[in-house]
Amino acid sequence: MIDPITAISIAASAVSNMKSLMLAGRDASSALSKFAGAVSDVNYAADKAKNPGIFATLTGSAEQQAIDAFSAHKKMQAMRKEVETLVQFTYGMDGLEEYKDTLRKVRAQRKKTAYRRAELKQALTTWLFGGVIVLAGIFGLGVVLYLIGKQQGKW
Secondary structure, X not given: OOOHHHHHHHHHHHHHHHHHHHHOOOOOHHHHHHHHHHHHXXXXXXXXXXXXXXXXXXXXXXXXXXXXXXXXXXXXXXXXXXHHHHHHHHXXXXXXXXXXXXXXXXXXXXXXXXXXXXXXXXXHHHHHHHHXXXXXXXXXXXXXXXXXXXXXXXX
16 A cells, blocks of 8 residues: 555656557556556545544544545546546547446455555554553553552562
8 A cells, every 4th residue: 555645646657658658549558557556545545544543543643644635635536537538538438438447446456455454454553552552551550569569568
């Protein structure tokens, strides 16, 4: 998974590459694929910004992530419209539908692989951090009880 700002730069380069390839009458499928991946990343970031993790909420970075995701989403909408117009102009309505199907497939494939991996990594980090806090609390409680017992002469 890529952050929204990087995804926007990838999408912008893919759009410019796509324009030059299509105007030259060459195949622009690799540029379309890069653009589709960037669109998927921005959409995922926007979804994650709606429901930030506990650490993002505690550190205050949730607001910044939401702003970045919103900004990237709006820029991506404009680029998507431009790409759809270009695809429709070059390949017709059938090409546009094929392009939209490709976007759906890329989004589904990324959701299965890259995004799932990122979610698992975040969940693992959350559980490990929580476990360390619980163990530290138990250890601290044990130390306090030991010191109280030692002061009372029970140890």
